[in-house]
Amino acid sequence: MNDMSNRKRHEDLSTSHQPISDFLTLPTTPAEWEPYRLRTEQIEFFHEYGYLSGLPLLGDQQVEVLRQELAEIVDPVHPLHHLFYEFHSNEATDPTKVLFHALGAWRITPGFHDLLWHPQFVMAASQLLGGAVRFWHDQLFCKPAHHGGVVAWHQDYSYWTRTQPLAHLTCWIGLDDASQENGCLQYIPGSHRWPDLPITGLTGDMDAIQTVLNDEQKAAFQPVAIELKQGQCSFHHPRMIHGSDANLTSRQRRATVINVFRDGVRSASNEPLLNGVPIVPSGTKMSGQFFPLLFDPVEPIT
Numbered sequence: 001m002n003d004m005s006n007r008k009r010h011e012d013l014s015t016s017h018q019p020i021s022d023f024l025t026l027p028t029t030p031a032e033w034e035p036y037r038l039r040t041e042q043i044e045f046f047h048e049y050g051y052l053s054g055l056p057l058l059g060d061q062q063v064e065v066l067r068q069e070l071a072e073i074v075d076p077v078h079p080l081h082h083l084f085y086e087f088h089s090n091e092a093t094d095p096t097k098v099l100f101h102a103l104g105a106w107r108i109t110p111g112f113h114d115l116l117w118h119p120q121f122v123m124a125a126s127q128l129l130g131g132a133v134r135f136w137h138d139q140l141f142c143k144p145a146h147h148g149g150v151v152a153w154h155q156d157y158s159y160w161t162r163t164q165p166l167a168h169l170t171c172w173i174g175l176d177d178a179s180q181e182n183g184c185l186q187y188i189p190g191s192h193r194w195p196d197l198p199i200t201g202l203t204g205d206m207d208a209i210q211t212v213l214n215d216e217q218k219a220a221f222q223p224v225a226i227e228l229k230q231g232q233c234s235f236h237h238p239r240m241i242h243g244s245d246a247n248l249t250s251r252q253r254r255a256t257v258i259n260v261f262r263d264g265v266r267s268a269s270n271e272p273l274l275n276g277v278p279i280v281p282s283g284t285k286m287s288g289q290f291f292p293l294l295f296d297p298v299e300p301i302t
Helices: 003-010 030-036 040-049 060-073 110-117 119-129 208-212 215-219
Strands: 051-056 086-088 100-103 133-143 151-154 168-174 185-187 224-226 232-236 242-244 253-262 293-295
Touching (some): 060 110, 110 133, 110 253, 119 133, 119 253, 151 208
Antiparallel strands (some): 051 232, 100 133, 151 242, 168 232
């Protein structure tokens, strides 16, 4: 890491709205951006099925940087621990399982901060959203070996209705190889066309969502396992039904998630949108320190 990133290791990095380390290199010309553009068939697949998986994002060295940063910030006595919006050493309801889940790593370490501006990520997000990309929040999901807990079937937007209109997108990034055996992400293709469903819990009963599905939805509930190599990513629609099984293998399953929305989304709440973040009055456009603009295409994206 460069001198700038070393100095900022003791600061709230949410005040920096550009990369601050040598974690990645940004393109500087249209020609350099071009290789990061999704193909038309990839965009069409996303709109048809609600997801797009298997995109290469991080090299092994970048993955290792994030793993090392993760190992530091999972410790609740980390000096910048207070900057997390949420921190759950174990969010699993089963006492025999562990699911680490936290929001806000981008504020704490240079790698997780700079990841938000990864050219492959922001270009794909812009194409899938159809416009400029603004940051919402990040997440960490870690399942230790042998007793990693489940993430129950859910829709992201069920938790995000405090921001409107629905113009959101999630990117799941593997920090380990993710397989069916160690609890990889799973999708229900086409479920992004379903309406908002009641929240049935993020952990605990994997299949609790079945209690709020109609017969047609139950018949269409055909999971697809999204197996990824470390450094690969998957994008999904905010209404996509997704979840992941327990990890009972001898391998860890760590992942980081970036959630974004199209520029112009507004607050729909007069409560704090994230813990510790100043209130954005209902009806006000999301912007400022905690919701930076990540990418604005030079020309319309189709």
